[in-house]
Amino acid sequence: MASVKDSSQSRKKSWLRVFLPALLVLLWVAVAGVGGPYFGKISEVSTNSSTDFLPQSAESTQVVQQQGDFYDGNTIPAIAVFEAEGELTGEQRAYLDALPGQLKDTGVVEGQTSPVIYSEDGQAAEIVVPLPGDDTPSDAVETISSHLQNTPDGLNAYVTGPAGFAAALGEAFSGIDGVLLLVALAVVFVILLVVYRSPILPFVVLLTSIVALSGSIFIIWHMANAGWVQINGQVQGILLILVVGAATDYSLLYVARYREALTHHRSRFDATANALRGSWEPIVASGGTVIAGLLCLLLSELSSNKALGPVAATGIVLSMLAALTFLPAALALGGRAVFWPARPKYRENTKPTKPGLWSKIADFVAAKPRKVWIFTAVGLAICAAFAPTLSADGIRQSDLIVGQSDARDGQNVLAEHFPGGSGSPANIIVSEATLDRAVQAIESVDGVDSIAAISADSPSGTVPVGASAQGLPPMFADAKPTVSNGRVLLQVTLSDPADSPAAEDTVENIRQALDDADPAALVGGETATDIDTNTGALRDLKVIIPSVLLVITLILMLLLRSLAAPLMLVCATVLSFLAAIGVSALVFNHVLHFPGADPSVPLYGFVFLVALGIDYTIFLMTRVREETKKVGTREGMRKALVVTGGVITSAGIVLAATFAALAVIPLVFMVQLAFIVAFGVLLDATIVRALLIPALVEDAGKKVWWPSKLAKRDV
Template identity: 55%
Template sequence: MTTRAELRQAHPRPRRLLRGILSGVVILLWLAGAALGGPLFGKVDEVSSNERTAYLPDSAPATEVQNALGDFLGSDTLPAVVVFESDTAIDDDLQQQLTDALDDATGAEGVQKDVSPVLVSDDGLAAQAFVPIEADAEVGDIAAGLSADLNKAVPDGVTVYITGPAGFTADLIAGFSGIDGILLLVALLAVFVILIIVYRSLLLPIVVLSTSLFALCVALLVVWWAAKFGILLLSGQTQGILFILVIGAATDYSLLLVARFRDELRATDDKWAALRLAWRGSFEPILASGGTVIAGLLCLLLSDLKSNSTLGPVAAIGIVFAMLAALTLLPALLGLFGRAAFWPRRPRFDPHHADDENPLDGSGLWARLARLIRRRPRLIWITTTVVLAIAALGVTQLDASGVPQSDLVLGASEARDGQQVLGEHFPGGSGSPVYVLVDEEQMQDAADVLLADEGIDGVSVTASDSPSGTAPITSDGVQAFGPPGTPAPEPTVADGRVLLQGTLTVAADSAAAEQTVIDLRAELDPMKALVGGVTATSLDTNIASIHDRNLIIPVILVVILLILMLLLRAILAPVLLILTTVLSFGSAVGVAALVFNGVFDFPGADPAVPLYGFVFLVALGIDYNIFLMTRVREESQRHGTREGILRGLALTGGVITSAGLVLAATFAALSVIPILFLVQIAFIVSFGVLLDTFVVRSLLVPALTYDIGRRIWWPSKLSRTPQQDRALDAHDDTAQTP
């Protein structure tokens, strides 16, 4: 086996030339991948969807109803509810002006012809119309254009709002519109500033950021084409997380390799030998760290909700390319630049530099902290555990039962304002009906159930020969249009079933509307009727999210525990690392709950927020413990367990802290996207990473493992310390302070 001394010998010139050529080839390959993936940043919306029903399980009732709507309503459309609010009563002349304005504004491509008549409210101060927009059209652009055209065309004193499913979809599209631009810009700028402070160099931050950006470009290339061919589902939410995850992870892995490279340059005159030593020392922790994150992310494949299950492979692809870039592109760049990459603080070769130089003798922060832990380990780990446990009590204050669709977008929302106006003048659920799919012979029985429910204002049945496409249905049956004696329209029948539509008395995204759907499903179950629509979709999404959360969190814990056992060749250390990481997660969520409720006054949280927070904090938080404990194990084999713990902390403190700051900054960048879910994830993960970096990994884990001593490696051979190390441990035991 090649020794470190042999590796540090200068390589012959032909070999150095070959390494230079190989590095150039690697860089060119990554450049080619980035050239293909870079232009796709502005085209992600071509292969992504923010339609919530697209992510429900195929077996969900709302999904089955959604899939059948085309048989009754024609082409797949997304209804926009146009609300006109007037300062004065709307008479026949004003109603005609509104109709003319609507006719002129709805001639755009993507808007279907069968726009409903303008219906005036009972109080005469508002009117509404339903505009069907093709689901595969540019819903955001059409809704914005429709709003602008109508506001110009209506008389003074009339305000126009675009709401309903199309209005809220347009809000989401507008909210996600900054992902390709402002999100990337903020994330990269934050990382660049941190790297400048860490390295006090201009070239090295550019090298590291280039590695992260190239990894993202190639990952996007793979993900984009996978979504294009229908292999993966992609949404704005998944896209934003992919961007942040790749930049943060690739930068973290790069920091680890760069730190090793800088250390080796001090002891090695030849840059290629130093690079090889640094690569060998970084390969295992980077691979273990990335593998742990990938394993945790792939556990999301167990999810019923496709927005969760599709995030797993998408994010895993990103982590794969983050690792590949850190282990191939970055070494190639560092090999070409050598010591010049660190200018103006180039590491100088010191022939007297020794591998076993004691890092605890220094005056730096991490050396001082290691010496403090040596003096008071038990007091430190008990105190930090108590503080974290108190913070974790706030978890009980987190309301993660779901939020109304109208609260998904933060800031101003025309759709939200329009829904409020709609509820003041019409039944709150206008434009977002409850759909009931039932056998034809049970149509009247199902209609009677809907009519008897206090949450339903009126019921109609889809009828193609009706002027409006639907016909009202009462306890006496389908009602006729026109003068007495006119025959009632025939309901549209598809596969022996009819489609009933119930108008909700309250807003479709309210808790009361969800309860109405729950009650209707219970009463209609004997008829095997299916209940769908906007409200049912939200309800089924929340049910699936809660199921996923309860199933996947324990599975992730078991998977990561097994990986740690294999990596550290021990049982006790992995168990304790998992417990400390879970405690850190609980503390982060507890503090987040108090901030969400007391500072930001958020309306609640999606059930997936704790799941996503857990996946990222546990999978990424365990990264830092892997970086620490792999170095601790390496040092323990040479210096004994307790000395190895302190050395590992002193040697990795700076790089892991820098990595934590980078990851926290990148996730914090998610908060620039005005989507409630992403803002909450940004806070939980950013705060949790900082907590894990500065408290758990810096204080709790080192102090706890130091207090336990060599038994931390049980049952591996390392737990049975040689005689000279037992003497050291015995000496340390006498210094413990209860």
């Protein structure tokens, strides 16, 4: 009777062991089925408008909010620019004179196009074309560009201005949903094939990334749709890469434990339980640390940086959940078969293995630890010495696109034949009572070409004021500036291109000049937006970097129950980051010849490298602490390095490869971030984790655990 009962319980237990993993897999498949379609919908809740990400207190933001009081509709100007090989011919001028009406008939123009404006040298012309400003104007710009294909011989046409550059950005980000994801998955798959030498296991690991990403996209779409976060193309791209990389990293850690457990357990279910016990703590600890570091971005003034915090944190949470539920369940169902053809075999007595690469590295470090860490630290410090050469104080809008850009070519033509700021004026709101004084103050600033006021009475929509009003044609005789709530909106054309450093200096000087003439004046426009964005980004560097370091140090203190080890580890990680920035600066300045970098580049690089670098530190040091209790600190360090070295290096290669995939997006920001993080992760996962930190721990011995009990006794 007892044997029948035992047999029944055994069958029930076996049934549950199969049913529960199958249920988990089905639940995640359902998540992927629901979340998958949102890959194509995420652009619906994204915006690439720079003013959308500035704080409400920024002058340029306030101007955008208030300028709608002065004219109907929300528009963004495109500038159609034309350049002849010599002086414009009669045929070319006739074509241009008829063009404003033809452009109006395309159906994409919002409002009245400007008349043709000819350059003084007679070789170029421009037409300002207002387009709908609600969404990225890619379709409207494409329509205008298509209409300009049939120009007379010898006349080249370009579409530039704010709408032209916005369309270029939209086109650059258009590959995020498809190309970027496919490239990242393909690169990871190839690496996993090499690591596992199995055609089945890489698919299971990639499925873990895909289900995690599907769940993340679903949640984030609803967060953005509810207005909780504002996301743009760069946040989308980073999310895709981060989830694929993090989920794969956590999967590598679990698979390593599972493979090891299969050699000690006949039952694949017992091996699963053993692997989960050994891997959940370091995965949760490392993931929690990354999340804490990412959430420090909530301290940012810029909504784009602020949004990346919760968005990326959501991705990390889903990556951990998938790696600790879907992956174990799928591997439990597949058992040893998923490792085919190199299936791990059960061994009752594990025979000592021949010393491998990591045993040799561990012996090398243990033999002369002080020399190893000194030489390694000096090498990193030499690389770090070049970090200040990275010019991260902003980059011109015309330099954002990598490769050919119609908008940039058009901007160059504008700068050659017209005042550089044509079509992208500084928008300034002043009081009607101080209008004359404000205009005089603006005219006193070097770099101002002309001033006009928005006017509902004018055929062109504006009326020149100040010195620009002298000798006005009859069409402006009765035109007066539009007044709204006692305010007037001025459009100030600058002598230099709107995205140039000279234009930024001019706008800064205008703001200073208006402090006395009209303290309530607000200065906005493209140039002012760039200034306010860079100011916010530089402020974020000073606030977020110390916050991330503080949070991660505190978490390491709690995890390792030590003060000495966390301080040492954080210093090593910061040195690694500075070395990565130094090498990146050399590559950007002397190999790729980039004109500079956005302030967000070192900020994002720091957050990802420090947070993800600490990720590998936790994998290593939690194992060191575990082994220290058995064999002492120095031998524990050696054993931990041997066991985790291969996993950490593989994880680093995978994460570096996924971030390198960001370079397929033809934007300087993305290419720079891809290189910094990819190189930095490789540096961290190899040199720092393999040599610097092990050598420091070997040299310090049990003192590394001060003031915990492990510092007072060593096995």
